[in-house]
Amino acid sequence: MKDERLRKMNQEYHEIPIPAELRNRVEAGIREAKKDMATENQTTTATTEKKRKPVKKKNKMIAFVKTAGGAVAAAVIAITVMANSGANIAHAMAKIPVIGAIAEVVTFREYQDSTNQMYADVKVPEVEVKNEDGIVNQESTDAINQSIQEYTDEIIAQYQADVEAADGQGYQAVDLDYQVITDSERLFSIRFDKLVIMASGEETVKIYHIDKKTGELINLSGIFKEGVNYIDPISENIREQMKEQMAADENVTYWLDSDTPEWDFKSITADTTFYINEEGRLVIVFDEGEVAPMSMGSVEFTIPTEVIQDIVQDGFIK
Structure with missing residues (x-):
């Protein structure tokens, strides 16, 4: 049933009328970004000691801009939250030894818009945090979902403002997807990858973390012992x-x-x-x-x- 629902959503997504030229640019950028992520995940431990040379990364983005055309520039914005994106992952998570809590994505909604050559596809997941006894930790669940909602609402509102300012005649595409980047016995982290094609570019990262021992959202200080100088x-x-x-x-x-x-x-x-x-x-x-x-x-x-x-x-x- 769930697989059929996802198949139907995927079919509906691809049936949305989007200008062919713009879709080709967006999909090419997304394929390139996913290819880069796959390559990074296959590197050895020794290679991870040193980040891929940033200049090469930027050159790749410049090449994409030239391909897209003189009026359009590319911005790849990697923003990170933490999630679980399907039944297989949910099943696998059920086998993880639970310390105090377990987190999973239980559903998502999707904002889509196509206005001439301005396009947006924003996926908004909802996360559920459960205590060791299987009871939903409502406070933690509400906290992370409110943060995700505020973040994605801001992206959608900015896109809508850009459409209005350009009177629908601008060149812009926004694609926001999510995935789990950390799912250990202690930490659950969701990542949002956002591809933006517009007149200027920037790259930013945002990550939400849930400590499975407490079920709470944490920042960097939350992984260290209390009172230490990290x-x-x-x-x-x-x-x-x-x-x-x-x-x-x-x-x-x-x-x-x-x-x-x-x-x-x-x-x-x-x-x-x-x-x-x-x-x-x-x-x-x-x-x-x-x-x-x-x-x-x-x-x-x-x-x-x-x-x-x-x-x-x-x-x-x-």
Whole structure:
């Protein structure tokens, strides 16, 4: 029944009348983004120590812009929440040893619009958090769904405002999808990937995390032991990685010891974006322009386990 419903939704989606030229641009961009994600997931542990050269990533996006045409530029905005996207994943999650809570996506709705050459497809998941006894933790469930709702409503409202401002005659496409990026015994994380084709581009990342031990939404500080200093050792390691990358590649630049000290990276905060990768290691994420030139895009730093192993709570990293 569920598979039939999904098949029908997929059929309805593809029957929406969208200008062929715009659809080709959008789908080409999405295929390229998914290809990049698949390639990254297949890299070895040694390769994950060093992020793919950001300049190459930006060049790929520039190539896509040229393909799309002079009036349209591309922006790939990776935004992260945490979710479970189907019956197979839900079944697999049921087999995970439960520490205190379990989280899963139970449904989603979809906003779609096509106005001349302006197009949007925004998927909005709903997450359910259950206690160890199987009873729904309503407070935690409401908290994450409210955050997701506010975030996706903002994306939809911005698109609608752009359509109105352009009187429907602009060039823009917004595609927002989601997937689980972390689903360990301790942590559940949902990722939103947003592809935007418009007159300018930017790359940002947003991630929501649920601590399965408590069933609560957490930020970076939530994975560390209470009262410990995690900011200084992580910040110092990031500075070291920045220096090593710049020394190894002249095309890599970070705001560090520069002529404009006010721009220089100083330290992370309790709310700095992060995720735990497939190897169980902490990855710190910075938005485009936050610690490096805009041409570098969004940048990530994998923190060695030995830097934080004595101060992180059990079950979050390996």
